[in-house]
Amino acid sequence: xxxxxxxxxxxxxxxxxxxxxxxxxxxxxxxxxxxxxxxxxxxxxxxxxxxxxxxxxxxxxxxxxxxxxxxxxxxxxxxxxxxxxxxxxxxxxxxxxxxxxxxxxxxxxxxxxxxxxxxxxxxxxxxxxxxxxxxxxxxxxxxxxxxxxxxxxxxxxxxxxxxxxxxxxxxxxxxxxxxxxxxxxxxxxxxxxxxxxxxxxxxxxxxxxxxxxxxxxxxxxxxxxxxxxxxxxxxxxxxxxxxxxxxxxxxxxxxxxxxxxxxxxxxxxxxxxxxxxxxxxx
Amino acid sequence: xxxxxxxxxxxxxxxxxxxxxxxxxxxxxxxxxxxxxxxxxxxxxxxxxxxxxxxxxxxxxxxxxxxxxxxxxxxxxxxxxxxxxxxxxxxxxxxxxxxxxxxxxxxxxxxxxxxxxxxxxxxxxxxxxxxxxxxxxxxxxxxxxxxxxxxxxxxxxxxxxxxxxxxxxxxxxxxxxxxxxxxxxxxxxxxxxxxxxxxxxxxxxxxxxxxxxxxxxxxxxxxxxxxxxxxxxxxxxxxxxxxxxxxxxxxxxxxxxxxxxxxxxxxxxxxxxxxxxxxxxxxxxxxxxxxxxxxxxxxxxxxxxxxxxxxxxxxxxxxxxxxx
Numbered sequence: 001x002x003x004x005x006x007x008x009x010x011x012x013x014x015x016x017x018x019x020x021x022x023x024x025x026x027x028x029x030x031x032x033x034x035x036x037x038x039x040x041x042x043x044x045x046x047x048x049x050x051x052x053x054x055x056x057x058x059x060x061x062x063x064x065x066x067x068x069x070x071x072x073x074x075x076x077x078x079x080x081x082x083x084x085x086x087x088x089x090x091x092x093x094x095x096x097x098x099x100x101x102x103x104x105x106x107x108x109x110x111x112x113x114x115x116x117x118x119x120x121x122x123x124x125x126x127x128x129x130x131x132x133x134x135x136x137x138x139x140x141x142x143x144x145x146x147x148x149x150x151x152x153x154x155x156x157x158x159x160x161x162x163x164x165x166x167x168x169x170x171x172x173x174x175x176x177x178x179x180x181x182x183x184x185x186x187x188x189x190x191x192x193x194x195x196x197x198x199x200x201x202x203x204x205x206x207x208x209x210x211x212x213x214x215x216x217x218x219x220x221x222x223x224x225x226x227x228x229x230x231x232x233x234x235x236x237x238x239x240x241x242x243x244x245x246x247x248x249x250x251x252x253x254x255x256x257x258x259x260x261x262x263x264x265x266x267x268x269x270x271x272x273x274x275x276x277x278x279x280x281x282x
Numbered sequence: 283x284x285x286x287x288x289x290x291x292x293x294x295x296x297x298x299x300x301x302x303x304x305x306x307x308x309x310x311x312x313x314x315x316x317x318x319x320x321x322x323x324x325x326x327x328x329x330x331x332x333x334x335x336x337x338x339x340x341x342x343x344x345x346x347x348x349x350x351x352x353x354x355x356x357x358x359x360x361x362x363x364x365x366x367x368x369x370x371x372x373x374x375x376x377x378x379x380x381x382x383x384x385x386x387x388x389x390x391x392x393x394x395x396x397x398x399x400x401x402x403x404x405x406x407x408x409x410x411x412x413x414x415x416x417x418x419x420x421x422x423x424x425x426x427x428x429x430x431x432x433x434x435x436x437x438x439x440x441x442x443x444x445x446x447x448x449x450x451x452x453x454x455x456x457x458x459x460x461x462x463x464x465x466x467x468x469x470x471x472x473x474x475x476x477x478x479x480x481x482x483x484x485x486x487x488x489x490x491x492x493x494x495x496x497x498x499x500x501x502x503x504x505x506x507x508x509x510x511x512x513x514x515x516x517x518x519x520x521x522x523x524x525x526x527x528x529x530x531x532x533x534x535x536x537x538x539x540x541x542x543x544x545x546x547x548x549x550x551x552x553x554x555x556x557x558x559x560x561x562x563x564x565x566x567x568x569x570x571x572x573x574x575x576x577x578x579x580x581x582x583x584x585x586x587x588x589x590x591x592x593x594x595x596x597x598x599x600x601x602x603x604x605x606x
Contacts, residue, residue, distance in 0.1 A: 014511075018410045025403055026420040029478065033423070035446050036435035047444060052453075099331030107317070108324035114332065121339045123592050125540060127561055128585045131349065131568050131578055132342035135356075155334035185323045214428045216543045217561070221569050232430035236547060239434055247438055254431035261426055269419055276426060277486050 033258075040064055040251035047247050060248060065256070067249035068238075074253050076227060077234030078260075084149045084230055085209045092156045092208060093201065100163030101189045105175060115164075121157030127217055134221055148222040149230065153212065159204050166200035167193055199274075206268075206275030210261060231257040346585070349578035356572040368579035378580065380555045381563040384469055385539060388559055391473035392480065392538040397530055399477065400484025401523070405515075407485070408492045418489070422482035429479065433547035436475055437462065468549050468557040475544050480537055484530045491526035495519065525598065532595040539587060560584050 038054045039047060041061035068074050102108070103115055133152045137143045142151065170193060178188045194201065216232040223229060229237060235253050265272045325332075350368055354361035372378040407417050424432065439446050440461040448458040461471045495518065503518050542561040545551060551558035551566070564584060568577030 015410055015412075018406050019413070022403070022406055022413075022417045025399075026417060029421055029424060029482075031446065032432055032435040032439055032478070033427075035439050036432075039438055052446075052449065095330045095334060098327035102324040102327040106320055106324040106327075108321035111324070114328060117332070117335055117340070121335055123589055124339055124343060125585065125588045127540065127542075127564065128346060128581045128588075129339065129342040131574065131581060132345035133338065134569070135345070136337075136342070152338055155331050155338060157335070157339070160331060185327060189327070210426050214426075214430070216430050216546065217565070220546070220565070232428055232543070235431055235434065239547070250434060251438065254434045257431040258427050261428065262423065265423070265426055266419065269415070272426060273422065273486055277483065277490075 036251050036254055036258075039247050040249075040255050042248055044246070044248060061252075064248035064252040067246075068252035068256060071249065072234065072238045072253045073226070074231075074234065074238075074256055077229050077231045078257070080146075080149075080228060080234075081213050081230040083146060085212050087146070087150045088153045088212050089205055089208050091150065091154045092159050093204075095155050096159035097163055097194060098186065098189050100160045101167055101185075101193055103160070103164045104167035105172070106185075118157045118160045118164075121155075122161060126152065130218060130221055137222065144223050144225055144228065146228065149219055149228070152218060153208075156204075156208065158207070162200055162204050163197060166197045170196050202271055203275035206272055210272075210276060213261060343585075346578050346581050349575055350582045352575045354575045356568075356574045361575070364575070368576050369583075371576065372579050372583065377555060377558070378563060381551075381558045381560055382583075384556070384558055385541075385560040388469060388473050388476065388541060389535055389538040391470060392476040392541075393531055393535050395473070395477040396480045396484045396534045397527065399481045400530065401488050401527070403481065404485045404488035404492060405519070408489060418485070421485050424479045425482045429543040430547055432479075433475070433544045436544070437548055440471065462548050463553055465553050465556040468553060472541070472544050472548065472557055476538055476541060480534050483537075484534060487526055487530050487533075488523065491523050492519070495522045528598045529595065532591055532598065536588060536591050536595075539584075539591070560587075 034054065038056075041059055041064065042056040043058050043060035043063070046056045046058065046060075099114075103111060103118070129152070134143070137148050137151065140147075142148050174192060174196075175188060178192050183191065213230070214232060215230070216236070219230050219233045223233070226234075226237060235250070235257055238253055239250055351363055351365060352361045353364045353367070403417075403421055407414055438444075440448075442448060442458070442460040442463075447461070451458045459467050461467045499518050499522065500514060503514050506517075507513075540561060541559050542565065545557055545559055545562045546565075549557040551562050560580070561584065564577060564580045567573045567580060
């Protein structure tokens with residue numbers, strides 16, 4: 001009752017105020033995106049002329065985006081990002097899922113110790129490990145290769161943790177039934193547990209792919225070759241080369257790098273929020 | 283759990299042939315071999331993960347501590363143990379102290395800014411029914427956008443002559459600045475970008491927190507005469523958001539301590555050392571100057587800060603669980 005009356009009473013001014021404030025904050029949040037896209041379709045002459053218009057007098061998008069795609073070389077960087085992210089994700093699932101299953105469903109000596117190791121792994125920020133990992137990569141002779149970009153992330157403590165939590169919610173009866181059918185433990189992991197854990201896999205995949213697509217720190221250390229650079233490193237190299245003066249193509253390149261994740265996010269918002277917030281919580 | 287099944291299937295076959303005397307020992311040894319098999323299976327399944335955890339996490343951490351005690355420079359053939367000299371040098375060195383100080387300032391701007399804005403936006407979104415997903419999506423965008431690319435966009439936005447920020451300020455008659463090249467503004471501007479990036483994340487956490495407040499608490503507050511929106515906010519909403527807020531503070535602080543991309547792209551720690559932060563110093567000393575031992579010492583300091591914060595976070599989370 002009181003809810004309805006107060007809602008009626010407050011509807012107009014309060015609701016208008018709510019929209020007004022949220023539209024202003026939303027516009028401020030979007031400003032860098034909008035400005036980026038706006039500059040990416042302007043000719044050089046219009047970039048250096050003060051103006052507040054989003055749409056340029058002369059549409060220069062084709063030239064800028066062509067330049068970003070051919071000179072940056074952006075397709076190569078984005079391909080690298082795709083290769084590296086998929087390799088990392090595939091290896092992480094391959095390594096983490098069986099371990100998580102053992103932790104969730106099997107009883108064995110050392111289980112608590114192993115889980116303790118996973119929790120300590122969760123605690124360690126990757127940047128701290130970068131020096132020894134760099135030396136390890138150097139000793140293995142894999143620096144400046146795809147392997148260098150991938151190897152530090154082969155195992156993800158967060159992946160093990162998340163999968164374990166999810167596997168624990170799957171009833172033991174399912175596993176007993178599978179064992180009676182003569183399935184091996186490994187088959188149970190891949191054929192029974194993984195299909196049931198799809199939500200956890202999806203959340204983890206988004207967490208992993210977003211993290212590694214956006215990562216600048218480790219690629220900066222691990223590779224020097226232009227042909228191996230993932231997107232963030234690629235656009236940084238492009239920026240330094242162009243000395244930051246040729247804004248049009250640079251903004252076009254930035255737009256193209258940000259675009260895949262933004263589109264994916266808008267298509268699957270709920271999963272992104274789930275994956276990324278759980279990731280931070282660890 | 284699996285015992286009854288295993289017992290019955292294991293005990294039927296021998297009981298038909300042997301007498302009752304051998305049965306207990308047989309099932310006992312059967313069970314023993316079953317636990318042995320289970321342990322073996324478990325360690326085989328976990329094997330790869332254990333191997334990589336040791337090689338990629340535990341050995342490197344030990345490595346960082348050991349290297350931090352040496353004067354090793356990457357590529358040098360010799361090294362000697364110098365005890366805590368690297369740490370002494372770090373804390374005596376003006377550069378590192380500035381970096382640590384800058385990082386703390388950065389965190390002290392980003393955390394309250396993100397907390398307050400995230401909370402206000404979450405409250406506003408939750409206070410009405412319309413356009414909720416729309417507003418939520420917009421405010422969450424920066425959190426997942428590639429920061430390197432967005433830093434480049436921010437650079438254009440903050441450009442002294444053609445940037446939208448200075449154009450706007452000039453148009454309304456306010457003073458402009460060369461934001462990223464001025465000692466006084468570089469770090470605060472980076473912090474504003476940090477808030478821009480993280481407030482959507484705080485908002486999501488607060489929205490989840492708001493959803494979990496039981497409705498009857500508001501009814502009780504109504505009965506107690508707290509029928510104004512502000513009363514309800516102060517008596518119910520904010521106190522109930524306490525644990526979430528604490529959590530947001532720590533998670534955002536952790537993210538702020540790990541600030542690197544914007545500094546690398548926008549200021550390279552400059553002008554002077556005005557925007558040099560911990561992770562950037564770590565990167566520069568370790569991988570540009572190749573002062574490996576010194577870089578490792580900085581890594582240890584960084585690790586200490588992050589681990590402390592994370593442990594506080596776990597304590598807070600534990601208390602939150604008890605509280606519910």
